[in-house]
Amino acid sequence: MQWRLLVIVVCLVCTASPVSASSDIDRFVGQQVVEVAFVSNGIQIRDPAVYDLIETDVGEPLTISEVRESLTHLFSLGRYGGISVNAYARDGGVALSYDLQIFSVIDRFEFIGKTELPDEDLRREVIRNHGEMFPENTADSVIETLRIYHAERGYLDAIVEANIRRSQRVNTLSITIRAGTRVRVNRWLITGVASASLNSRLRDRLGLEDGDFYDGLILDQRLSEYEAELHGLRYYEARLSHTVERRDDTAVDVRLTIYRGPRISVKFDGDEVPNATVEDLVPVAREASVDEDLLEDADLLIADYLRLLGYRDAEVMHTRNGVADEISIIFEVNRGPLYRVADVRIQGNENVSTDILLALVELPSGEPFVIGNLDSGLAAIEGLYQQRGFTTVRANSSSFDAVSLSTQVPGEVWQTVSLVVEEGPRMTVGSLVFEGVNAWPLEQLRETVATSASEVFYGLQIIDDRDVLLQLYLNDGYEQVVIDVDTSFSDDLTTADVTFRITEGHQVIVDHVLIVGNEQVDAETIRQELTIVSGNPLGLDDIAETRRRLNALGMFRRLDIREFSHGRVERRDLIIEVEEAPATTLAYGGGLEVSQRLRRDASYARGSAVERIEFAPRGSLQIGRRNLWGKNRSIN
CATH class of the missing domain: 3.10.20.310 (membrane protein fhac)
Structure with missing residues (x-):
């Protein structure tokens, strides 16, 4: 949501001056507000969350400060890219109309016409780079992402176009792709392979044929798989990559760069290392490297392992032996007694x-x-x-x-x-002092901390007491509180005087609680779970408890609680943004029941009962519906 916050700030700067300079607003200052309306794209909207944010209440005299405060609250929703206010004379008072310009967001995207590549692959690539929703001004980036993806799959001249279809609730990016001709591989050029026979075997292993369609994504997957095979054969430094050289509109040359590196063996020599293997203590296979720093770390790791077993004098050193194609790394182990x-x-x-x-x-x-x-x-x-x-x-x-x-x-x-x-002398607390306290009675603070006068002095307990006091203030809205501890000791180290110096700062009060993103779930259902109330201090525990309660409803896929400050530092709006989970749930299962039962056997004249093992298929299907009528109700 960082881009939304950025747009909000920009819009605040851009729209503040027109409102303050509006002569229409100035003419009506002091008159009674008789009507407040909200309009978006020429259509009047009736959103309770919007009306809750307005300070220009009907029946109250109009003031410029309340207009500006209302604009700030509306911007804090993150829904609007611009807001203007118009004032009209009506019924002996003033009518206000807030014109809300909907924030430009692409809510969904679709592919029009036939695409050469599967829609699922294209959709996955867009979501991976831009998310399921993104700002309208990033549409060009989405187009470039799809163009690059087609080039990686062999469509080097793909043309990607897009246009935005707007509606009152949803903006859709319609994407048309003309992939063009898929290039074929004219030649496979392999570097780093010593002989023609190895070259041929490598082509067979990777499935490379001249004239194949080029697909960089599949080729990279094959190279990665082969690289993993080489690592398994102890070629730990093997690296494989490819580049493309275009010949014409229909063909490319693909150059594979193969570095196999030496075959590496690792072993212990000297004393035995109990209950451990080379793979446990020397991670060259896991790291795919025999870097000298890694080997030195392995020396220390082996020695530390032995010391944990009681070999206090253990020493380990490694040597590297061999030629270019075959390297042996030997760890010489001297355990000692x-x-x-x-x-x-x-x-x-x-x-x-x-x-x-x-x-x-x-x-x-x-x-x-x-x-x-x-x-x-x-x-x-x-x-x-x-x-x-x-x-x-x-x-x-x-x-x-x-x-x-x-x-x-x-x-x-x-x-x-x-x-x-x-042992040294035993120390007790001489005095316990709290300085700079205005928010709480001193007696309450003394009861809050575990340290008390005439009891033993324990330094870690003093730190815990400071944290308890800090939590007390933070839960009461003092977000900038600073608590320092000053301890002075007597000359004989038998007494310590403890002073908590507290700089309280301002107390943050909740101005408005704004709920954004709910479509099916009623806002009142959400508000019933809130422990944060307008006019109360903004406490940390209240925010955590609100988050816990809303998550416990099971109605939301995502939940974000953020603060928005405007003007006065001691007042704060709280924005609760939700993304609703699907209202319909589907659960199904299947199995096989095996049972042993007595059955009458008709083949016997007297109809004797015999035991038989029987098999019966079983299945279940459950359909549920949540958020009934916008409330915390469900039916299955």
């Missing part, structure tokens, strides 16, 4: 028990010793202490001591891990 945890010991903890801290360190006895798990455990210990007010706590590993075990396997090293905790 496998480190295992014999025991974990913790010292220095006075305020938290050892059992609690050990539960945070994922280093169970007998398991591989992974440095990453140790670092995570140390961070968890510090996080727990900080939650309890020990803001300067430090947890470190002091030593890894090797131990000998009778059951020790060669190539393994068992270690006792020693950790040291430096």
Whole structure:
């Protein structure tokens, strides 16, 4: 919708001056408004969404500011490319007529006459480049898109023409295509192939025959498929492309550029890499490249994988060997010893028990010793202490001591891990201050945050409290609120004074809620689901809840909620644009029922019952209709 917003802005600039300079309007300022009408293309329209936007209400005196405000609201709909206002004397007052020029949008397009290419393909190409609806001034781009597409399919001289059929509700782009003669391939010129036999095999593989119709789209698909085959044969750097050289009006030469590249093999050497394959850790096949940066990243990836298994000293280096047509990439793996945890010991903890801290360190006895798990455990210990007010706590590993075990396997090293905790002083909140607050009672803000005076000081909780306050203001329409936190500490680091400095800014109030795009669904049905009301603050949660409720109706294929500001920054129109889903739904299904039943067998004299397996087809068809009478009702 970016182009719609752009047009709105341009139109505002273009039409503001005629309204303000209108002597007709000026003559009637102060007189009572007795009638308001809307006209488009000479036809009076009665759209409730339009009447809701007007500030020049019947029975009120006319003011220029209300006229301008009404124009701004109408432009915010995004439906009109121009608006003018005329004033007439009537019944001792003034009658206003708003002339609305419908915004020029192509709602649908169609192909007239016979087309050489399938309509579905042409329609898909237009939608891919321009969408199902597009501005009227992009019609030339649509024509160029279709011309280029025909050229890619072999119609080099295709002529594409279009005209617009307008109606009150729908503008249709009618497209006529004279494709002309489809060119044939005079010669296939192949570069990058070493011999005539390979050339012949390649022609057979790609299905290339002199005299064939040229179709660049199908040719590119065949080249891509063959390129994928070469990658599967370990020619990871293979690249295929084609260019066209025109000979005359009916023939072209097509030049294929083939770069197969060397055949590449990748393998590990040295120590085994447990439970992993080359394809898992060296992505040359997936990336279709043997770039040196990629191989260096693979060195690090393999080494990191081994370290996660407990091979802390793992080292990996690669070498590239071979000639131009055959390259071997070898990753030399040196795992080093496998480190295992014999025991974990913790010292220095006075305020938290050892059992609690050990539960945070994922280093169970007998398991591989992974440095990453140790670092995570140390961070968890510090996080727990900080939650309890020990803001300067430090947890470190002091030593890894090797131990000998009778059951020790060669190539393994068992270690006792020693950790040291430096707790530091425990800090509490001295004072909690809110500055710059006008919108809320201070007591309400104190109840909103989790931090309170005389309780433990926790830095992350302060950040969470700031976010909670920010959300509180944003949900009340203070979109420019800024909240800073200032913390001052005592010399002995036992007390922290916390100050929330709040710059509230202006509060945004909803001026109008505009509903656009609904045709079958009644506007009142949509308004019943809105949590956003004119005159209330524009809150984030209200917008999210409105979006959720409208989506839950299941009536709309697409939903867009956007804001439109005009004049006063503290007032905002909210535009809810919907695209309705099809009103009729069709569901169907089929299957086969298999059952085992007792049946009378007439072949026996006494009519004995026997078990038989029976098959029966089953099917279902359901037709539904939504949005009945524009309401949230449906029938199936």
